[in-house]
Amino acid sequence: MTDQLILGQTLAFAGDPAALGLGAVRHEAHGAVLIRAGKIAAIGPAHMLRQNHPAAQITDHGAKLILPGFIDAHAHYPQTAIIASWGKRLIDWLNSYTFPEEARFSDPAYASQIAGRYLDLLLANGTTTVASYCTIHPQSVEAFFTAAQTRKMRALAGKTCMDRDTAPAYLRDTAQSAYDDSRALLLRWHGVDRLSYVITPRFSPTSTPAQLAALGALWAEHPDCLMQTHLSEQTDEIAWAKSLYPKARDYLDTYEAYGLLGPNGLYGHAIHLEPREIDRLAEMDAALVHCPTSNSFIGSGLFDMGLRDRLRVGLASDTGGGSSFSMLRTMAAAYEIAQLRGMALHPAALLWLATGASAAALRLENKIGRLAPEYEADLVVLDLAATPAIAQAASRAEDIWQAVFPTIMMGDDRAIAQVYVAGRPTRA
Ligand code: GUN
Ligand code: ZN
Numbered sequence: 001m002t003d004q005l006i007l008g009q010t011l012a013f014a015g016d017p018a019a020l021g022l023g024a025v026r027h028e029a030h031g032a033v034l035i036r037a038g039k040i041a042a043i044g045p046a047h048m049l050r051q052n053h054p055a056a057q058i059t060d061h062g063a064k065l066i067l068p069g070f071i072d073a074h075a076h077y078p079q080t081a082i083i084a085s086w087g088k089r090l091i092d093w094l095n096s097y098t099f100p101e102e103a104r105f106s107d108p109a110y111a112s113q114i115a116g117r118y119l120d121l122l123l124a125n126g127t128t129t130v131a132s133y134c135t136i137h138p139q140s141v142e143a144f145f146t147a148a149q150t151r152k153m154r155a156l157a158g159k160t161c162m163d164r165d166t167a168p169a170y171l172r173d174t175a176q177s178a179y180d181d182s183r184a185l186l187l188r189w190h191g192v193d194r195l196s197y198v199i200t201p202r203f204s205p206t207s208t209p210a211q212l213a214a215l216g217a218l219w220a221e222h223p224d225c226l227m228q229t230h231l232s233e234q235t236d237e238i239a240w241a242k243s244l245y246p247k248a249r250d251y252l253d254t255y256e257a258y259g260l261l262g263p264n265g266l267y268g269h270a271i272h273l274e275p276r277e278i279d280r281l282a283e284m285d286a287a288l289v290h291c292p293t294s295n296s297f298i299g300s301g302l303f304d305m306g307l308r309d310r311l312r313v314g315l316a317s318d319t320g321g322g323s324s325f326s327m328l329r330t331m332a333a334a335y336e337i338a339q340l341r342g343m344a345l346h347p348a349a350l351l352w353l354a355t356g357a358s359a360a361a362l363r364l365e366n367k368i369g370r371l372a373p374e375y376e377a378d379l380v381v382l383d384l385a386a387t388p389a390i391a392q393a394a395s396r397a398e399d400i401w402q403a404v405f406p407t408i409m410m411g412d413d414r415a416i417a418q419v420y421v422a423g424r425p426t427r428a
Helices: 046-052 077-082 090-106 108-124 138-150 175-189 209-221 235-244 251-256 275-283 292-297 305-309 327-340 347-361 388-394 400-410
Strands: 004-013 025-036 039-045 057-068 070-076 127-133 154-158 195-201 226-231 265-269 287-290 312-315 379-382 416-421
Touching (some): 004 046, 004 347, 004 400, 025 057, 057 070, 057 347, 057 400, 057 416, 070 077, 070 312, 077 108, 077 127, 090 138, 090 235, 108 127, 108 138, 138 154, 175 195, 175 209, 226 251, 235 251, 292 327, 305 327, 312 347, 327 347, 327 400
Parallel strands (some): 004 057, 070 127, 195 226, 226 265, 265 287
Antiparallel strands (some): 004 025, 379 416
């Protein structure tokens, strides 16, 4: 296979800029990424790579910015069609919009239609990896993994489990079927191509203790798998969780007591945490996922970015609770929510959240999320002047951070000039 040399501006992060400083981010105004067999083989100044690889096939993106493809660490692909549904808070939103829509995924044809539509929307928005919830139906997982496999995407997903009478009867499994179906899907899909199975209890209010224990047992049998769930999203949800688990010390304890707290745990939202919960999550090296457009759209609250000092934190759309498929819109919302808590997130921190930090939350920090040799060549190419409003703001920029920030704040799919998945361009 011929080497490909992709030219443009590049921003290469050696690691978390919050820990390493901006000096650990290398900007090349005339940079290049060499792709060989789906991976990044080299990155550096364009003139050097051109010289060293004269036979490579060149694609020149001019002044556009090449970054790692965005990584969405928490989403619900079955909620694609109900995004932007009006006027409810979490529990009513689930009952009014989400559960009736998720019921439709018993139909494999509908599941594959939405899975394909969803992944195409992600690629149109520059997102190359997602960790998605499915529905209770095994066929919803089959549809999702098949659609991701066809697109050669790195993707993570699991069957959402709910067996409690707090969930509607038409959308319930059992403790045993959740274990059996999750296990069968895990054995069939985990590690196939670029796919990973994620054990997925929806959240403790819709599971019985028996179901949480069964999924805790499954996780103990497959500890290399991630486990994803929701934690402390809204205050009335927290009160509900505690009322259903009266012996629990706090919301996290409803998971901890059943073997669902661990280093490969991924806890979405995590807005209203108590000190013991933060301590335990940090002790276990668990990861949190910040879902800023969802947290404002459903009215959940303001995530504390200061938690990054103690915990791995990824960034996510949480569609359809989140109001956008775009990780640019998600970064903008993260910026605004941090501002409301008195913190101005640097553009480097925002870009890292959507790439390297989300990769680390998903335990994929050695595979995706960085422009570095040996990393998988999932790339997004950003037009930093995609609209007149963005172009006029960016035209005043004195450095790359000022040049990229208007796109972070005002950009959407129009800013996505090209997306590479495993080294292959997704557009003509
Ligand atoms: N908590 C439990 N299920 C969900 C969901 O589908 N979306 C959000 N935002 N929160 C949840
Ligand atoms: Zn969610």
